[in-house]
Amino acid sequence: MTINPVAFYIIATLIVGSAAAVVVVRNIVHAAFSLIACLFFIGVLYLAVGADFLAAAQILIYAGAIPVLIIFAIMLTRGSMTRAGSGFIGLWPLAGLVSLGVGAVILGVVAVSRDVWRHGTYPQDLLDSGTTATVGRILLTRYALPFEVASVLLLAALIGAIVLARRDEQEAAMERTDAERREREERARRRREDRARARAARPGTVATLDDDAEET
Amino acid sequence: MTVGITHLLVLSALLFIIGVFGLLARRNAIAMLMSVELMFNAVNIALIGFARFGYSSVHPLTGMIFALFVITVAAAEVALAVAMLLLANRRHGTVQADELADLQG
Numbered sequence: 001m002t003i004n005p006v007a008f009y010i011i012a013t014l015i016v017g018s019a020a021a022v023v024v025v026r027n028i029v030h031a032a033f034s035l036i037a038c039l040f041f042i043g044v045l046y047l048a049v050g051a052d053f054l055a056a057a058q059i060l061i062y063a064g065a066i067p068v069l070i071i072f073a074i075m076l077t078r079g080s081m082t083r084a085g086s087g088f089i090g091l092w093p094l095a096g097l098v099s100l101g102v103g104a105v106i107l108g109v110v111a112v113s114r115d116v117w118r119h120g121t122y123p124q125d126l127l128d129s130g131t132t133a134t135v136g137r138i139l140l141t142r143y144a145l146p147f148e149v150a151s152v153l154l155l156a157a158l159i160g161a162i163v164l165a166r167r168d169e170q171e172a173a174m175e176r177t178d179a180e181r182r183e184r185e186e187r188a189r190r191r192r193e194d195r196a197r198a199r200a201a202r203p204g205t206v207a208t209l210d211d212d213a214e215e216t
Numbered sequence: 217m218t219v220g221i222t223h224l225l226v227l228s229a230l231l232f233i234i235g236v237f238g239l240l241a242r243r244n245a246i247a248m249l250m251s252v253e254l255m256f257n258a259v260n261i262a263l264i265g266f267a268r269f270g271y272s273s274v275h276p277l278t279g280m281i282f283a284l285f286v287i288t289v290a291a292a293e294v295a296l297a298v299a300m301l302l303l304a305n306r307r308h309g310t311v312q313a314d315e316l317a318d319l320q321g
Contacts, residue, residue, distance in 0.1 A: 003219040012227045019231055019254050023238035028247055035250050042257050049224070049268045054280055058260075061287050066253065066294050073246050073298045077305040088241045089314060095240035103233035110225045134277055135284070142274075143281050150288045157292035164299035 003048055011048060014041045026087045032071050039063040053132040224265030231258035245304070245311040249297050256290045 018038035025031045039062040046055035089095070139147055167175075231254055238251030260283045266272075267279025301311050308316055 005219050008219045008223060012223075015227065016230050016234070019234045022250055022254060023234055023242070023247075028244055031247055031250060035253065038254070039257065042261065045227075045261065046264055049264060051264050051268065051280055051283075054260075054264060054283055057284060057287055061291055062253075062257070066291060069294050069298050070246060070250060070253075073249075073301050076302055077246065077311045087243055087247065089243050092241040095237055098240060099233045099237035102236050103229055106229040106232060107226065110222065110229065114222055131277060131280065135280055138275055138277060139281060139284070146281075146285060150285055154288065154292055157295050161295045161299040164296070164303050 007048060008045075011041055011045045015045065028074055028087075029071075032067060032074060035070070036063055036067045039067070050131070052130045053135045221265045221269035224261055224269070228258045228262040228265070231255075231261065243312050243314055245301055245313045245316070248313060249294065249301070252297075253290065253294070256286055260286050 015038055018034050018041060021034040022031050022038060025034060040059060043055045043058035043063060046052075046058055235251045235253075235255035235258060238254065239248050242248050242251065263279040263283040263286070265279075267277055267283075270279065272278045304316055305311050308318075310316065
């Protein structure tokens with residue numbers, strides 16, 4: 001089974017175009033949606049090269065779950081949606097130069113080493129039946145230890161994210177005392193205003209706030 | 217010309233360049249996080265290319281297993297990064313990377 005070159009070039013153009021949009025677009029919500037499109041097209045590419053299980057995982061996790069987290073982050077951070085000004089740092093031409101250099105190194109390595117590795121292709125039975133059964137089998141036999149390590153990693157990341165995102169006790173206590181102080185000041189201010197108004201209503205007296213100084 | 221591993225590697229390199237540029241040039245930390253995702257996916261495309269067209273003496277699908285683990289690690293990384301960004305936003309009121317310069321002397 002060979003890959004149709006026309007289909008490959010269309011998918012590759014879509015991937016590169018939407019990836020460029022992620023980086024260039026100023027509005028971060030548009031960038032996030034462009035990222036979803038890019039990751040979805042990469043899943044389509046996996047399907048085209050015959051990696052069916054990876055295509056499913058890509059679309060479920062990368063085009064589904066991870067953008068949800070990122071959009072939550074956009075929603076919950078102040079000002080990142082309506083930020084005026086350019087989205088780039090002042091030195092962005094330098095960043096472009098560095099990335100071009102990185103790209104030159106990678107492409108150079110690809111050009112130099114293209115005849116070094118041995119080319120092969122899937123065994124015929126994998127091409128016929130799909131890769132899912134084989135991936136599952138070797139994931140739980142030959143790669144069982146990395147599989148378990150990955151589950152421990154996910155657990156650690158979960159606990160770490162909860163610990164980071166939850167308010168610690170000192171912070172909560174500080175916010176509580178802040179709120180109490182604000183409430184006390186508000187009460188004092190209202191009392192002062194009431195008294196001043198009452199005094200102004202009484203004829204012959206001059207409304208003054210001087211004798212309320214002990215309250216502040 | 218049939219599509220071979222070189223095509224996939226060039227596509228992977230292009231995606232990686234775009235990711236590096238975004239990571240270096242964007243000011244918003246969430247946009248930088250999205251650029252990191254692009255770089256992860258560039259690596260995954262290369263790994264899938266090696267699994268499909270390369271030759272592995274261990275198992276023909278080793279590249280795919282690698283790509284699967286990259287997806288797992290990326291999910292953990294995004295969860296932690298989002299938690300850290302929310303924390304930074306609570307402490308400093310911003311996620312612009314050039315304003316979070318507390319360690320600068």
